[in-house]
Amino acid sequence: MTSIVLGDDHAVFVESLVSVLVAAGFKVPAVAWSLTGTIEAVRHHRPDVCLLSQRFPDGDGVTAIGHIVAASPATRILILAADNDTEAMGHAVRLGAVGYIHKTWEIRKLVQALERVIDRAIALEAPRAGSVRSDVSEARRLAGHLTARERECLALLVKGLDTPAMTVQLGVSTATVRSHVQALLTKLGVHSRLEAARFAVRYDLVDHDQHGPEGRTRTG
Known part of the structure; x- marks a missing residue:
């Protein structure tokens, strides 16, 4: 194998x-x-x-x-x-x-x-350069509609955090987190948290110091 x-x-x-x-x-x-x-x-x-x-x-x-x-x-x-x-x-x-x-x-x-x-x-x-520029430009245009809090939620989705962990990280209620997440899904035109995270990764919408379990290595 x-x-x-x-x-x-x-x-x-x-x-x-x-x-x-x-x-x-x-x-x-x-x-x-x-x-x-x-x-x-x-x-x-x-x-x-x-x-x-x-x-x-x-x-x-x-x-x-x-x-x-x-x-x-x-x-x-x-x-x-x-x-x-x-x-x-x-x-x-x-x-x-x-x-x-x-x-x-x-x-x-x-x-x-x-x-x-x-x-x-x-x-x-x-x-092709033109294709990439077009896709990235559209992704950034969509991301430009996100509020600061919605961007924070997107970064946490990329980290793999679920709703309870996000409420602790942000210091807000479960309902507030769900509201922010639903708003960012709508603005990005995606249908799930996983899609949103993949979208952010694919088009580099999240700062590098905001994502990834720092320094970790996992063995299978």
Whole structure:
């Protein structure tokens, strides 16, 4: 069974992706929410593939490729990009990555890219710049209608917090949290908390210091 270590600091994105990968027949021995944790997880588990976010609060995923290669030379690295920087894609490949896919792609396409990487092929799929700019512009336009409190709630959804935890974090009532969450769902045009969190992750709508279980690594 192909093993994958996943490094990304967006908790909801990580959890949903792990579920998809396991359902698709992959083994996920560890997930890490920091760059340092990802390198250590790769060193310990020596997986077939490392799915590596481009951005972490504690560093840049692309510049850490060399450390991951050194930790486990046989591990193939696929970068989850947060922008449309073709120079970064080229740099990642030169450093040793064999895949580079944008986070705006559907998870189905990500799994397909993984399968190509596992088959010893290259998977480079930076989206068209115009398409990305249009999508990001629309996402930011929608997010621009959120109030400050609704943005806080969105950040907590990305962290994976439920309603009781959000009430404690924000110091407000359950009814108030539910009202804010329903409002942000409506404004973003999504139908569930999970969709809202994925939307925020996909279009980078939440500050990096606001999400992710800092420094944590989970082993399976």
